[in-house]
Amino acid sequence: MPGCGDGGGGPEEPSSRAPWSIVEDHTPLIRSGAERREHTLRDMRRIGADTLRLGVKWSEVAPAAGSTRRPSFDATDPGQYPGFRPYDDVVRRAQGMGFRVLLTLAPDAPRWATSDGAPLGPETGNRNPDPREFARFAAAVGRRYSGDFENLPGVEWFSLWNEPNHHFFLKPNEDAPRIYRELVAAALPALREAAREDAKLLVGETAPLRRPGTVLGPRDFLRRWLCLDDRFHPTPDEPGCGGFRGFDVDGYAHHPYGPTSRTPKHADIVSMQVIRRLGRYLDRAAAAGRLPRGLPIYNTEFGLQSNPPDPTAKLTLEEQAALLNDKEEQSYRYPRVRSYAQYLLYDDPPRGGATEEEVWSGFQTGLRFHDGTPKPGYDAYRLPIVVQRARGGGVRVWGRVRPGSDVRGAELQRMPSKRTLRRVETNDAGYFEVSLPRRTAYRFVGYDGDGKRLGGSRVARPTRATPLRG
Numbered sequence: 001m002p003g004c005g006d007g008g009g010g011p012e013e014p015s016s017r018a019p020w021s022i023v024e025d026h027t028p029l030i031r032s033g034a035e036r037r038e039h040t041l042r043d044m045r046r047i048g049a050d051t052l053r054l055g056v057k058w059s060e061v062a063p064a065a066g067s068t069r070r071p072s073f074d075a076t077d078p079g080q081y082p083g084f085r086p087y088d089d090v091v092r093r094a095q096g097m098g099f100r101v102l103l104t105l106a107p108d109a110p111r112w113a114t115s116d117g118a119p120l121g122p123e124t125g126n127r128n129p130d131p132r133e134f135a136r137f138a139a140a141v142g143r144r145y146s147g148d149f150e151n152l153p154g155v156e157w158f159s160l161w162n163e164p165n166h167h168f169f170l171k172p173n174e175d176a177p178r179i180y181r182e183l184v185a186a187a188l189p190a191l192r193e194a195a196r197e198d199a200k201l202l203v204g205e206t207a208p209l210r211r212p213g214t215v216l217g218p219r220d221f222l223r224r225w226l227c228l229d230d231r232f233h234p235t236p237d238e239p240g241c242g243g244f245r246g247f248d249v250d251g252y253a254h255h256p257y258g259p260t261s262r263t264p265k266h267a268d269i270v271s272m273q274v275i276r277r278l279g280r281y282l283d284r285a286a287a288a289g290r291l292p293r294g295l296p297i298y299n300t301e302f303g304l305q306s307n308p309p310d311p312t313a314k315l316t317l318e319e320q321a322a323l324l325n326d327k328e329e330q331s332y333r334y335p336r337v338r339s340y341a342q343y344l345l346y347d348d349p350p351r352g353g354a355t356e357e358e359v360w361s362g363f364q365t366g367l368r369f370h371d372g373t374p375k376p377g378y379d380a381y382r383l384p385i386v387v388q389r390a391r392g393g394g395v396r397v398w399g400r401v402r403p404g405s406d407v408r409g410a411e412l413q414r415m416p417s418k419r420t421l422r423r424v425e426t427n428d429a430g431y432f433e434v435s436l437p438r439r440t441a442y443r444f445v446g447y448d449g450d451g452k453r454l455g456g457s458r459v460a461r462p463t464r465a466t467p468l469r470g
Contacts, residue, residue, distance in 0.1 A: 018429035019332065020100065020339035021402060022300060023049035025346060025366075030060070030086045037090060044345060045097050047367070047382045048402025048430070051339065052099045053300055055106035055162060056087055058113070058137055059120055065110040068117035075136035076194075078144035088152055091145065095153045102157040102300065103145065104205065105138055105187065107169045122168040128179060129170075131186035138187035142194030158191060159202035159253050159300065160184055165221035166207045167214045176216060177224035178240050184247060200250040202298055208258040209269040217268025218254065222281055226291070232284035246290035251338070252282055255301040260323055261466070272302070272327045273466060279336050296338045299331060303343040303365025306375060310364040312356050321380035321458055329386040329398050330466060332431065342381060346370055376458060383446045383457040388465045394437045395462050401430040401446035403454055409447035414440060415459050 028040040044052070059065040061083035063073055073080045094101055108125045111117045115128035138160070147154025164180040167173040184203055191201060210217030216224075223232055227241035235241050258271030270278045278297055286293040304327075305313035306320040315323065324342075331340050348362025349370045367378040385399040401408040408426045412434060413419060426432045436442070441461045446454040 018427075019337065020051040020298075021049045022051040022053050022102070022298075022339050022341040023047075023343075023345060024053040024055070024301065024341065025344040026055055026057075027348075028346060029054065029090050034089060037086075038093060040345060041090075041093055041097055041099070045099070046403065047378065048404070049342070050098070050100060051102060052090075052094045053102045053104060053341065054087065054090060054094075055104045056141055057106050057108065058134075059108040059110050059125075061087070062110045062113075062137070064112065065108075066120060068111050070112040070133075075133060076139040076143070076190075078140040078149060081140060084144060088144075091153060091155060100157065101155050102159060102202075103141065103155050104159045104162055104300070105134075105141055105191075106162045109134070125171075126169055127171040128175075129183065131182040134183050135186035135190040138191040139194040142191045142199070146194060146196045154196045156196065156198060157200050157202070158195065159205055159298075160187055160191075162205050163207040163255065164205070164225075165216040165218065173214060173216060177221055180221075181225050181227075181240065181244070188247060188249070202251045202253045202300075203247060203249050204252040204254055205300060206254050206270075208254070208256055208271055210267070218270045218278065219268045219281055222285065226285050226288070228285060228288055228290065232281075232288055234288055234290075246285075246288075248292060249295070251296045251298050252278070252291075253298045253300040254278055255341075256299055257302060260304075260327070272299075272330055275299075275331070275334055275337060279334075297336050298339045299337055299341045300339065301343045302327070302341045303363065304377075305364045306377070307364075309347060309350070309369060310360040312360055313364060317376050318458075321376040322460070324377050324380055325384040325386050325458075325460070326463075326466065328384050328400070332398070342367065346372070379455060380458050383444070383455065385442070385444060385457040385460045387442050387460040387462050389439060389462045390435060393439070394435060395439055395442070397434045397436055397442055397444075397460075399432055399444055399457065401426055401432075401448070401454065403446075404430065404448035406449050408449055409451065411445040411447070412436070413443050413445065414438065415443055416441070418443075 023044045028036050061081045064071040108120045109129035113130045113133040118124040145155035164170045170176040170179050206218045207215050227235050227244045229235050256272040256275055258269050263269055263274045282295045285291045304320045304323050306315050306317050307313040328340050331337050344366045346368050347364045347366035347370045350359045353359045367381055368374050382402050388396045390396050406428055408430050410432055411423050412421045424432050439462045441459050443457045443459045445456045
């Protein structure tokens with residue numbers, strides 16, 4: 001399999017410091033009409049996102065998705081799926097605005113494509129989805145966005161399924177590694193044949209931590225999916241593993257939610273703080289011949305819940321903003337991670353229920369409240385800043401002017417006086433790092449490449465650097 005030269009967890013310094021800025025929000029883009037779709041995409045560009053992750057939900061585009069009986073249609077023909085039109089519009093608009101588009105072929109599976117035809121839903125759906133039907137769906141998506149169908153633009157990036165180690169998305173959970181292996185084995189060649197010639201395919205999209213009975217830990221899931229034992233040695237005698245040779249893919253996608261400060265050493269967790277663990281697992285799988293060497297990692301879904309609006313969340317609005325910046329800085333320090341994701345733009349609305357947990361069971365990870373009011377995290381995402389105490393005194397200021405392209409400007413200010421210290425230039429991706437002698441709070445004012453003022457960052461106080469652990 002092809003190697004990428006990033007073995008052993010990756011170099012300390014990236015060859016190109018330009019990780020993607022991924023953003024995702026399905027409801028305003030797919031379920032809310034053209035006017036809100038346009039407004040949402042423009043807002044995503046305004047905050048500096050350059051990559052749109054869009055889950056192409058199988059049950060949303062397929063015919064008779066709620067029926068137990070499979071409809072009579074050619075499932076490889078994209079023209080025979082009735083639900084693609086909102087996705088077409090998003091892809092056209094997004095690419096017209098300069099977004100890179102990542103299409104995730106996502107659950108729920110239609111009822112007729114599952115083993116027991118259970119109703120769609122997190123507690124009932126997605127039981128043993130049929131790999132042959134998923135391959136046909138993959139062919140239809142690839143063909144529709146190949147650049148050769150109905151004047152639709154071509155899409156280069158795809159990923160397969162969403163959180164296959166989570167029981168909401170594959171059942172039974174204990175069998176999820178086998179099921180996902182069969183889904184990928186069927187869909188990968190179908191998608192490669194149908195999509196544009198230079199299409200890139202990601203796998204994984206894994207949830208970050210083990211929850212007994214509902215979520216398989218990412219380490220356990222990955223090695224079982226790839227027919228490997230506890231020591232990452234091949235297990236050809238395991239059911240479904242005879243003759244298995246691995247997958248030739250272009251990256252591994254992961255959702256590094258989880259503990260933000262302390263992660264138990266031996267727990268099956270891959271949060272942002274311990275993202276290097278995933279690099280180690282991938283390298284061991286590559287050594288066993290199951291994946292390409294040096295496989296890049298893509299953070300394709302990440303966010304932090306805030307209180308308000310969710311009274312059960314632990315983070316205040318200011319803490320959410322600060323931690324979003326802290327986690328991006330951690331991600332930047334591990335160049336094998338090629339993207340930083342923000343899920344969502346808008347908070348999910350409160351839901352019906354008798355308890356607070358039920359009412360707030362959606363995601364309140366948005367940069368805006370449900371009514372559109374921006375949180376402090378909105379500007380923190382646009383202009384992230386982290387101030388860390390340096391050895392021997394002083395601080396290291398890390399930041400990014402996210403909106404814009406090429407070299408941008410940042411005017412550093414000491415707080416609370418707002419005294420301007422100096423103007424620095426960013427790299428082509430908008431990042432900068434500066435060492436300063438005084439351990440105090442700082443902020444910066446960002447400027448685009450034409451010198452236009454973009455606004456000010458949050459005020460960041462000196463903190464201790466969070467170690468990235470493997």
